Amino acid sequence: MGTLRQPTRRERQREATYDEIVAVSRQLLAEGAELSLRAVAGRMGVTPPALYRYVANYQELVDLVAFEIDKAATARFAAAADLLPEDDHAGRLLMSTTEFRQWALANPREFGLVFANPIADADCIRREQLTLATSGHLLTGQMRALWQHNHHPIPAVTDLPASVREAVTDPVIPAETEGLGPDERGLIWVYMQGWTQLYGVVALEVFGHMDPRIIESGEMFIDTIRNFVPRIGLTEDWPRLEAMVRARLAG
Amino acid sequence: MGTLRQPTRRERQREATYDEIVAVSRQLLAEGAELSLRAVAGRMGVTPPALYRYVANYQELVDLVAFEIDKAATARFAAAADLLPEDDHAGRLLMSTTEFRQWALANPREFGLVFANPIADADCIRREQLTLATSGHLLTGQMRALWQHNHHPIPAVTDLPASVREAVTDPVIPAETEGLGPDERGLIWVYMQGWTQLYGVVALEVFGHMDPRIIESGEMFIDTIRNFVPRIGLTEDWPRLEAMVRARLAG
DNA sequence: CAGGTTTGTGAACGGTGTAAACCGTAAGCG
DNA sequence: CGCTTACGGTTTACACCGTTCACAAACCTG
Numbered sequence: 001m002g003t004l005r006q007p008t009r010r011e012r013q014r015e016a017t018y019d020e021i022v023a024v025s026r027q028l029l030a031e032g033a034e035l036s037l038r039a040v041a042g043r044m045g046v047t048p049p050a051l052y053r054y055v056a057n058y059q060e061l062v063d064l065v066a067f068e069i070d071k072a073a074t075a076r077f078a079a080a081a082d083l084l085p086e087d088d089h090a091g092r093l094l095m096s097t098t099e100f101r102q103w104a105l106a107n108p109r110e111f112g113l114v115f116a117n118p119i120a121d122a123d124c125i126r127r128e129q130l131t132l133a134t135s136g137h138l139l140t141g142q143m144r145a146l147w148q149h150n151h152h153p154i155p156a157v158t159d160l161p162a163s164v165r166e167a168v169t170d171p172v173i174p175a176e177t178e179g180l181g182p183d184e185r186g187l188i189w190v191y192m193q194g195w196t197q198l199y200g201v202v203a204l205e206v207f208g209h210m211d212p213r214i215i216e217s218g219e220m221f222i223d224t225i226r227n228f229v230p231r232i233g234l235t236e237d238w239p240r241l242e243a244m245v246r247a248r249l250a251g
Numbered sequence: 252m253g254t255l256r257q258p259t260r261r262e263r264q265r266e267a268t269y270d271e272i273v274a275v276s277r278q279l280l281a282e283g284a285e286l287s288l289r290a291v292a293g294r295m296g297v298t299p300p301a302l303y304r305y306v307a308n309y310q311e312l313v314d315l316v317a318f319e320i321d322k323a324a325t326a327r328f329a330a331a332a333d334l335l336p337e338d339d340h341a342g343r344l345l346m347s348t349t350e351f352r353q354w355a356l357a358n359p360r361e362f363g364l365v366f367a368n369p370i371a372d373a374d375c376i377r378r379e380q381l382t383l384a385t386s387g388h389l390l391t392g393q394m395r396a397l398w399q400h401n402h403h404p405i406p407a408v409t410d411l412p413a414s415v416r417e418a419v420t421d422p423v424i425p426a427e428t429e430g431l432g433p434d435e436r437g438l439i440w441v442y443m444q445g446w447t448q449l450y451g452v453v454a455l456e457v458f459g460h461m462d463p464r465i466i467e468s469g470e471m472f473i474d475t476i477r478n479f480v481p482r483i484g485l486t487e488d489w490p491r492l493e494a495m496v497r498a499r500l501a502g
Numbered sequence: 503c504a505g506g507t508t509t510g511t512g513a514a515c516g517g518t519g520t521a522a523a524c525c526g527t528a529a530g531c532g
Numbered sequence: 533c534g535c536t537t538a539c540g541g542t543t544t545a546c547a548c549c550g551t552t553c554a555c556a557a558a559c560c561t562g
Contacts, residue, residue, distance in 0.1 A: 010529070010539075017540090037519060049520075050541050058519060108369065116367055118359065119459035163468035173462050192461075193478070196471060199460075200451020208370035209450075210443075211424050217414035220447060227444075261508075261560075268509095288550060300551080301510050309550060 014054075018064075020044060021054060025065040026072075029109050037061060066113045067134075073103055073110070074135045080248070081142065089146035090234050094225065094241050096142060098248045100135070101202050101221050108206045116203065136195075140176040143191050143232065147184075152233025154186035164189055190231060197224050218249045265305075269315075271295060272305060276316040277323075280360050288312060317364045318385075324354055324361070325386045331499070332393065340397035341485050345476065345492050347393060349499045351386070352453050352472050359457045367454065387446075391427040394442050394483065398435075403484025405437040415440055441482060448475050469500045 007015070024043045029035050037058050041048040055061045080099035081092035104111040147154065157165055168188040171177060175188055201224045204210045214220050222245060229238055258266070275294045280286050288309055292299040306312045331350035332343035355362040365386075398405065408416055419439040422428060426439055452475045455461045465471050473496060480489055 008529085014539095034518095036517085038517080046540095047542055048518095049522095049543085052520075053540055112369075115460065116454070116458060118363075118457075161468060161470045163464040164470050167462035167465050171462065173460075192465070192471065193474065196451045196455055196461075196475065197448055198451075199455055200447045200449075203367075203454055204447055204450055206369075207367060209366065209424075210447075211418035211422065213414040214418050214443070217412060219412045219415050220443065223444065224447065259560085265508090285549095287548085289548075298511055299549090300512085300553090303551075304509060 018054060021051070021061070022065050022068045025061070026069065029113075030107075032109070035062065035065065035113070062113060062117065066117055069110050070114045070134050073100075073107075073114070074138050076103055077135060077138055087149075089142065089149050090232075090237050090241060091244060093139070093142040093146055093232075094245055095248065096138060097198055097225065098221075098245050100198070101205070101218070102248070104202045104206050105215075111202075111206050115199070116207075136173060137176045139195065140188065140191050143187060143194075144176060144180060146232060147187050148179075150233050152231075154184070154190055157183060157185050160186065160189060168192075193231070194228050197228055200224070218246075221249075222246070269305060272302070272312070273316050273319045276312070277320065277361075280364075281358075283360070286313065286316065286364070313364065313368065317368060320361050321365045321385050324351075324358075324365070325389050327354055328386060328389055338400075340393065340400050341483075341488050341492060342495060344390070344393040344397055344483075345496055346499065347389060348449055348476065349472075349496050351449070352456070352469070353499070355453045355457050356466075362453075362457050366450070387424060388427045390446065391439065391442050394438060394445075395427060395431060397483060398438050399430075401484050403482075405435070405441055408434060408436050411437065411440060419443075444482070445479050448479055451475070469497075472500075473497070 021040060021044070024040050025035055028039055028043065033039060037051055038048045040061070041051050051061070055064060077096040077099045080095045084091045084095060104115075157168065160168070167173075168185040169182060171188065175191070177185070177188065180187065201221050205215045205221070208215075210220065222242065225245065226238065226242065229235065229241065234241060272291060272295070275291050276286055279290055279294065284290060288302055289299045291312070292302050302312070306315060328347040328350045331346045335342040335346060355366075408419065411419070418424075419436040420433065422439065426442070428436070428439065431438065452472050456466045456472070459466075461471065473493065476496065477489065477493065480486065480492065485492065
């Protein structure tokens with residue numbers, strides 16, 4: 001833990017350029033355009049090769065903006081949760097997942113970039129550390145808060161298959177394991193199950209590989225959640241939660 | 252219903268060219284290369300513009316080979332089922348889904364093309380009709396065979412939300428509704444639920460958005476299936492089925 | 503054989519990512 | 533303060549990509 005130096009002028013300048021790259025990129029694909037090195041450069045008033053001082057190649061640009069988009073989207077999911085009182089852990093979790101679905105449908109390109117982007121090598125993101133503010137952290141955090149409140153049954157770590165046991169005790173995928181004892185890591189497994197199901201519906205919906213009428217109504221999304229809530233001890237709470245989710249889908 | 256003329260020489264020639272386009276394309280991305288109009292043309296010994304006599308644009312080429320890949324992959328899924336006796340409907344269904352997962356992991360590019368390809372407009376595929384041999388038909392067919400044998404409980408059509416009711420009575424997504432009475436369409440909804448969950452695991456695995464150790468072991472895939480089988484009345488049969496699935500994952 | 507349709511070519515346009523050589527300027531050091 | 537260095541940018545160039553158009557050859561048909 002050395003003393004953290006104040007950033008020199010050059011470093012600040014460089015950081016600002018990174019910010020502009022991300023800003024321009026997001027603006028670009030918010031307009032429905034393709035994310036391209038040249039387009040970004042052009043809009044920044046700079047020649048394409050100049051960007052290679054900041055990213056090693058196109059894929060790294062993609063990873064960079066994907067990370068920032070995830071961060072921004074996560075803020076939206078969190079904001080949706082914050083519409084509810086702080087102690088309504090169940091409601092907050094469902095509000096965030098619902099917001100996730102709505103965001104994905106409204107921003108399919110961004111969704112594809114962040115969640116359907118083949119992850120080849122790790123350590124692709126420079127900027128900031130992976131350990132902050134990803135959507136995975138938000139959801140695991142919310143599930144942890146919920147569990148610490150209602151203590152629904154979770155699988156014992158010793159009951160889990162070996163590979164799963166390793167994965168939940170020493171996660172490489174973003175997850176909020178802080179404040180979760182070694183014996184309580186079964187919750188992470190429950191989270192992974194939930195995330196998998198959520199991902200299935202939303203991805204199918206975003207890609208349009210589902211009946212348009214079902215996408216429009218969101219019934220498969222609701223059905224998926226209803227199928228899952230018992231596993232986090234929310235069976236009794238479901239009617240209230242369903243009403244909330246439906247309201248948000250309509251609004 | 253006119254008399255079906257025998258194909259003229261030119262038509263046969265044209266059909267052969269289509270076949271070559273598909274063959275070359277599949278060969279191309281089996282080698283890990285990108286699927287590009289120019290690459291296909293080059294390997295066919297033809298100039299790029301020539302391909303425009305066969306496809307209107309790049310996306311149509313993609314759709315064409317995606318359809319053919321789906322067809323070929325479906326044959327694999329069917330072949331896996333055919334390793335089991337004809338009356339083991341449960342086993343056949345699970346063998347096909349397991350083969351689907353294995354195929355997806357082994358051919359991520361092809362998986363992406365067929366199942367993670369944003370579907371913009373319908374009626375994109377010329378060649379053959381959509382109503383034949385897609386993977387959706389295989390799985391719905393297998394589920395129908397299973398249900399007609401064990402008659403597990405299915406939701407009543409009248410209990411389904413309006414949008415779902417419409418979707419299962421008049422499907423636009425490939426599904427085998429032949430031989431399924433109007434009152435039995437609840438089974439299609441069950442199928443959609445299952446497909447959604449299956450898609451979730453497999454897509455996350457293929458894109459690498461899951462802990463590598465869990466992907467390697469296939470435990471999330473197995474867990475997903477285990478979670479689903481009660482809904483198709485296979486609770487008692489599960490131990491046998493799990494062993495079968497695990498054997499296929501290992502082999 | 504004549505005429506029209508079908509299939510392919512050649513050249514060209516605008517777009518993409520990326521590599522190499524080059525250069526002014528600002529930062530940092532003696 | 534002055535020298536040196538390294539950073540941030542340009543220019544040029546290459547190899548791809550999808551797509552269009554005008555044209556020629558090959559083919560089937562009347």
